[in-house]
Amino acid sequence: MNCDEVLSRAYDxxxxxxxPDERALVDRHxxxxxxxxxxxxxxxxxxxxxxxxxxxxxxxxxAADERRRLFERHLSICRACxxxxxxxxxxxxxxxxxxxxGAEQLEALEERLVDAILAARKQRG
Amino acid sequence: xxxxxxxxxxxxxxxxxxxxGDEAAYRELVLAHGGRMLLAARRILRNEDDARDAVQDxxxxxxxxxxxxxxxxxxxxxxxxxxxxxALMRLRSQRAxxxxxxxxxxxxxxxxxxxxxxxxxxxxxxxxxxxQREETRALVRGCIERLPDTYRVALLLRDIEGLxxxxxxxxxxxxVNAAKIRVHRARQAxxxxxxPHFTGAPA
Numbered sequence: 001m002n003c004d005e006v007l008s009r010a011y012d013x014x015x016x017x018x019x020p021d022e023r024a025l026v027d028r029h030x031x032x033x034x035x036x037x038x039x040x041x042x043x044x045x046x047x048x049x050x051x052x053x054x055x056x057x058x059x060x061x062x063a064a065d066e067r068r069r070l071f072e073r074h075l076s077i078c079r080a081c082x083x084x085x086x087x088x089x090x091x092x093x094x095x096x097x098x099x100x101x102g103a104e105q106l107e108a109l110e111e112r113l114v115d116a117i118l119a120a121r122k123q124r125g
Numbered sequence: 126x127x128x129x130x131x132x133x134x135x136x137x138x139x140x141x142x143x144x145x146g147d148e149a150a151y152r153e154l155v156l157a158h159g160g161r162m163l164l165a166a167r168r169i170l171r172n173e174d175d176a177r178d179a180v181q182d183x184x185x186x187x188x189x190x191x192x193x194x195x196x197x198x199x200x201x202x203x204x205x206x207x208x209x210x211x212a213l214m215r216l217r218s219q220r221a222x223x224x225x226x227x228x229x230x231x232x233x234x235x236x237x238x239x240x241x242x243x244x245x246x247x248x249x250x251x252x253x254x255x256x257q258r259e260e261t262r263a264l265v266r267g268c269i270e271r272l273p274d275t276y277r278v279a280l281l282l283r284d285i286e287g288l289x290x291x292x293x294x295x296x297x298x299x300x301v302n303a304a305k306i307r308v309h310r311a312r313q314a315x316x317x318x319x320x321p322h323f324t325g326a327p328a
């Protein structure tokens with residue numbers, strides 16, 4: 001097997017969907033190929049499930065250095081998680097701006113409510 | 126900077142007048158801060174009457190607690206926290222709370238490999254461009270409204286009201302870690318709800 005053949009089988013490899021023979025061929029190539037070896041090592045370190053569960057820490061900047069490096073290594077081999085992270089960050093921005101107050105939106109309380117509040121204060125002494 | 130200093134000294138003077146029982150000062154406080162407090166209460170409560178009641182609750186708590194106002198935080202920040210508390214108290218007391226499952230809004234993964242079942246697609250480049258448009262903001266507010274209350278409140282308090290994680294945990298009655306996870310899931314669920322609007326995929 002060459003690199004391309006191995007890479008095209010990587011998804012099925014991690015899904016345990018290859019035949020034992022094919023799996024052995026992939027293993028043999030990966031053991032002898034530094035490039036594919038590195039890629040498979042990164043894929044073993046962190047799954048998309050783990051990335052998705054932890055990416056909030058990455059965005060909030062609360063991930064410890066070692067953990068941040070793991071996230072970055074995963075991102076370097078996974079376009080799905082790159083897309084996920086980007087849309088997660090945009091979601092956060094959109095959420096923050098959804099409720100930002102424009103000057104036109106900020107209205108004073110109705111006089112009636114102001115009076116009610118001040119009256120309630122006096123009642124309760 | 127200078128505006129902030131002026132606002133601070135005005136607030137200090139106002140607090141001093143309040144403590145002396147100056148009637149006009151109470152009205153000034155309500156007029157100056159009520160509008161912003163009502164907006165915060167509306168974000169948490171779905172009903173306008175409840176939001177007004179929460180603002181009234183908040184002012185009454187604030188009047189009572191004036192003696193404890195340290196002046197270390199801004200008066201507006203202090204009142205904001207009290208409003209959030211009052212709104213949450215009202216939300217908790219409501220019987221018809223909007224609770225639902227969050228699971229269907231979280232990404233699903235393959236059992237063996239932990240890959241996304243539905244592979245995320247990059248959002249269109251323009252997703253941030255219409256950020257200022259009221260239409261987009263209304264869409265996002267609508268999606269936030271659709272989150273189950275437990276998660277909606279976690280997201281609001283953390284990402285919109287700006288509470289620190291330990292304050293959030295105290296409000297939710299959870300550990301800091303559980304609060305962090307709740308906020309993260311709420312963001313993930315919101316992302317799922319927004320996704321079809323920004324990828325052009327069918328909802």
